[in-house]
Each structure stands twice: as C-alpha cells, then as structure tokens.
Amino acid sequence: MTQSQATDPATGQPAEEPAAALRPHAEDAFAAELTALAAADDRPRPERWRLSPWAVATYLLGGELEDGTVITPKYVGPRRIVEVAVTTLATDRALLLLGVPGTAKTWVSEHLAAAVSGDSTLLVQGTAGTAEEAMRYGWNYAQLLAHGPSRDALVPSPVMRAMERGMTARVEELTRIPADVQDTLITVLSEKTLPIPELAGEVQAVRGFNVIATANDRDRGVNELSSALRRRFNTVVLPLPETPEAEVEIVARRVDQLGTSLDLPSPAEGFDEIRRVVTVFRELRDGVTADGRTKVKSPSGTLSTAEAISVVTGGLALAAHFGDGVLRAGDVAAGILGAVVRDPAADRVVWQEYLEAVVREREGWKDFYRACREVTG
Incomplete structure (x- = not known):
C-alpha cells in the first residue's frame, strides 16, 4: 500500500475511489468554465447571482475569454432568445421555456440555473402524479405525530428551499402537472411568499429567487395553464434548429x-x-x-x-x-x-x-x- 493511498477508517482497508456520476450536473460537468467566467466577469451581478447576465449568456452561447479560455456553446440558436431568458431571470418575473419536444428546454433550464445559482438540482419534475407537496412542502410524519406541527417536522420542497436561499428553482413539464397543483405557484410568483397556515406563518423569498419552468406546447390541452398563472411568467419559445x-x-x-x-x-x-x-x-x-x-x-x-x-x-x-x-x-x-x-x-x-x-x-x-x-x- 502506498503512503498516498487513502484507507477506510472503519476497516483499515484501502478506500474505494468514489464512483463517477453517469451524468454530472451542469455545474459539475462545466465547473472549470464557470470558474473561469467568474474570474473574468467584472460586470454588475444581480444579488446572489454567481455570474453577471452577460457572463451567463456567454456560458450558454459560448465564446473566448481574454485569457484564452474557450467557453463551449451549450445552446445553438438565436442569441436574442438567450438574452431575453437571462434578462427575465434578473427581474421579478418567472421564466417559461416553451417548445416542441427536443428543443433543449430542459438542457437550457439546467444550464441557466447552474450559471445563475451554481446549483441546478432544486428541481420539481412534473408528471400527472405530482402532488401539491412537491411545490409547497410536506411533513415528516414521525415528527408530526410525536411533536405536532413544527418547523422541524416540515419538509421543504425544492421551490421553498430556493425561496429561502435566494436561488433558482426549476419546474419541468409544467403542463403535465394537475391544474390545481400548478396554481400553488401563483402566490409564490406574485407575492414571493409561501404561506404555512399550519404554523401560522410563511416563507418569504429572498432576493435572487426565481423559477424556470418548461412546457411542451404539444401538451396543450393536457393541463393548460390558467390565465392567472401564465401572466406570472415571461414566455420564451425555443424553436427547432433553423438549418x-x-x-x-x-x-x-x-x-x-x-x-x-x-x-x-x-x-x-x-x-x-x-x-x-x-x-x-x-x-x-x-x-x-x-x-x-x-x-x-x-x-x-x-x-x-x-x-x-x-x-x-x-x-x-x-x-x-x-x-x-x-x-x-x-x-x-x-x-x-x-x-x-x-x-x-x-x-x-x-x-x-x-x-x-x-x-x-x-x-x-x-x-x-x-x-x-x-x-x-
């Protein structure tokens, strides 16, 4: 055994190398590019953003930094679409990425969250079975039965964690989520508040919080967004490749x-x-x-x-x-x-x-x- 080889403290045997992820998150797979961009980025950044809007757009569209670092394109398409999406996230409006299947909605959503917040994992995956708890919060029922409603018994959703930390939450396939569950986002997006009536309290979003949702426009009619919810989003349509x-x-x-x-x-x-x-x-x-x-x-x-x-x-x-x-x-x-x-x-x-x-x-x-x-x- 070499001196540099790590050992498992419990067994004294050589420790196994950590298994490589089959598909690393965007912030891990492109960590070197994000680090280089952050070091070269001298433009104003919205509060709690890891990069400026210009650097976020450069991360998605690709480019070369002054030190020669090459930023690989993550999205091949009209520059204005990316600029509008990034600018939306810098305001108080949520972003809805709309398009037919295969137009890179999820891919763009993940990379936007990675560049803005450094974390793309605050994710709600929409399905026909997505429950309200996935958008708001749930309960640790062992704690709930033992001690009653309390903050320790509450299980925050990805949206709630993003609100508390001033980060970007992602909601995938929004139109596949039942309409009554979709509408739990209305108060979150309009008032930037998540009421917790069981505790007679609420969670208020801190600056930096926003939501990126994706929807397949072939799903229209499955669970169409209410007009009240759609007004809370700025919609960006991702087209199929032009050429x-x-x-x-x-x-x-x-x-x-x-x-x-x-x-x-x-x-x-x-x-x-x-x-x-x-x-x-x-x-x-x-x-x-x-x-x-x-x-x-x-x-x-x-x-x-x-x-x-x-x-x-x-x-x-x-x-x-x-x-x-x-x-x-x-x-x-x-x-x-x-x-x-x-x-x-x-x-x-x-x-x-x-x-x-x-x-x-x-x-x-x-x-x-x-x-x-x-x-x-």
Missing part, C-alpha cells in the same frame, strides 16, 4: 459529450451518418425533401433533435461494442426505425414510402437504403 447545419452541430456536440461519459469512441469519423440521420428526421418532420422537390408524409412522432441524439448515441454504442468503432449506416438504421415507427400500422407505411421514393433514389445513400430495408423487413 440542417445547426442541427447537425447540436447532435454531434451532444453525442460527443454523452459518448465521453459512456466511454464511447468519438463520433467524428461517423459525421456523414449524423448528417443522414438529421436529414431523414428533418424531411419527415417537414413533409418535404431538403431540395423542396418531393413531398413526403410525416409520421405520428415528433422526430426531434433529442431523438436524433438518442439514435446516434445508440448507433455509436453498437459501433463500439459490435463493430469497428466507426459509426456506419447499419448502426443507426434500427434506431431510426424505432424513432419513426411509433404507430406500427400507419407509421410503417410512411417509412416504407419514404425509403422507396426518397432514400432509394438518393445518390450515395445505397448503403443506408440497404441497412434500413434490412431492419424494416
């Missing part, structure tokens, strides 16, 4: 990041396959080929950028474990089929027509056509 080049860049960058955490090879040599996946998704999503000459039917799924990232990551894993490590058409074919064919009857017809009318006739795509035909059957 194929932008979408390819997003997919390649995210796959590279995910691949690093999964010990997968670099996707650089499979860049042509990434471009093919993005092209297929965009054409089926738009209902027309890239050259505008051929109309195609669209399947029932959204075929978002997030799904393209999933298809390419899965293909890269196939290439690493069952191939030569280079992403090829056969590695992504099954993933594309699974993403496109959600309705086994209608979507399969759409996919087969697209294969025969578009992919089969496209120059340089013969290998892709054969791989897709093989898995489609």
Whole structure:
C-alpha cells in the first residue's frame, strides 16, 4: 500500500475511489468554465447571482475569454432568445421555456440555473402524479405525530428551499402537472411568499429567487395553464434548429459529450451518418425533401433533435461494442426505425414510402437504403 493511498477508517482497508456520476450536473460537468467566467466577469451581478447576465449568456452561447479560455456553446440558436431568458431571470418575473419536444428546454433550464445559482438540482419534475407537496412542502410524519406541527417536522420542497436561499428553482413539464397543483405557484410568483397556515406563518423569498419552468406546447390541452398563472411568467419559445447545419452541430456536440461519459469512441469519423440521420428526421418532420422537390408524409412522432441524439448515441454504442468503432449506416438504421415507427400500422407505411421514393433514389445513400430495408423487413 502506498503512503498516498487513502484507507477506510472503519476497516483499515484501502478506500474505494468514489464512483463517477453517469451524468454530472451542469455545474459539475462545466465547473472549470464557470470558474473561469467568474474570474473574468467584472460586470454588475444581480444579488446572489454567481455570474453577471452577460457572463451567463456567454456560458450558454459560448465564446473566448481574454485569457484564452474557450467557453463551449451549450445552446445553438438565436442569441436574442438567450438574452431575453437571462434578462427575465434578473427581474421579478418567472421564466417559461416553451417548445416542441427536443428543443433543449430542459438542457437550457439546467444550464441557466447552474450559471445563475451554481446549483441546478432544486428541481420539481412534473408528471400527472405530482402532488401539491412537491411545490409547497410536506411533513415528516414521525415528527408530526410525536411533536405536532413544527418547523422541524416540515419538509421543504425544492421551490421553498430556493425561496429561502435566494436561488433558482426549476419546474419541468409544467403542463403535465394537475391544474390545481400548478396554481400553488401563483402566490409564490406574485407575492414571493409561501404561506404555512399550519404554523401560522410563511416563507418569504429572498432576493435572487426565481423559477424556470418548461412546457411542451404539444401538451396543450393536457393541463393548460390558467390565465392567472401564465401572466406570472415571461414566455420564451425555443424553436427547432433553423438549418440542417445547426442541427447537425447540436447532435454531434451532444453525442460527443454523452459518448465521453459512456466511454464511447468519438463520433467524428461517423459525421456523414449524423448528417443522414438529421436529414431523414428533418424531411419527415417537414413533409418535404431538403431540395423542396418531393413531398413526403410525416409520421405520428415528433422526430426531434433529442431523438436524433438518442439514435446516434445508440448507433455509436453498437459501433463500439459490435463493430469497428466507426459509426456506419447499419448502426443507426434500427434506431431510426424505432424513432419513426411509433404507430406500427400507419407509421410503417410512411417509412416504407419514404425509403422507396426518397432514400432509394438518393445518390450515395445505397448503403443506408440497404441497412434500413434490412431492419424494416
């Protein structure tokens, strides 16, 4: 045993190295960039913000600092969208990120919270089963039965903790939360206060507190936001990538990041396959080929950028474990089929027509056509 090797004080045996997180939080994964930005940031910061609004925007959009530190882009899209989102958080209005699935709403929400508060974990994950306690507070029932209502028996929600600490709370998939639970946010956002009637008291938000919510506009009608709640938010719509080049860049960058955490090879040599996946998704999503000459039917799924990232990551894993490590058409074919064919009857017809009318006739795509035909059957 070397002198520098740590030991477990309980057993005297060599201590195990802490396991690496499969997906580190944004503030951990990009800690070096956040530290460099904080050191170089000499602009005014809102109270309890880790960075100035300018530095937060630079963190999301990327750039190079005066000392040569490169800040990698976290979001590829219009700069004004990020600037409006950051400015909203610097006011007393909450931020609602709205968009179709796969437009990086959760990704942007996490990185905004990491840059503003240094902590992206004050999170309420919205589902049909999200209870009021997740937004307000709950109780430690052992303490409650033993001593009655008290602050020690109260279990604060992520929103309540953010209010007390002047930090940013995140609410994901707001429109999936039941309407009566959604509306518990109204007093929090308008009065910056969370009443606790059981203790005849309240929690008042300290400066720095705000909320970022995300919502999928395809969920409209599931649990539509009340007009009273919607007025408390400044809504920023995140669009799908405008150009194929932008979408390819997003997919390649995210796959590279995910691949690093999964010990997968670099996707650089499979860049042509990434471009093919993005092209297929965009054409089926738009209902027309890239050259505008051929109309195609669209399947029932959204075929978002997030799904393209999933298809390419899965293909890269196939290439690493069952191939030569280079992403090829056969590695992504099954993933594309699974993403496109959600309705086994209608979507399969759409996919087969697209294969025969578009992919089969496209120059340089013969290998892709054969791989897709093989898995489609």
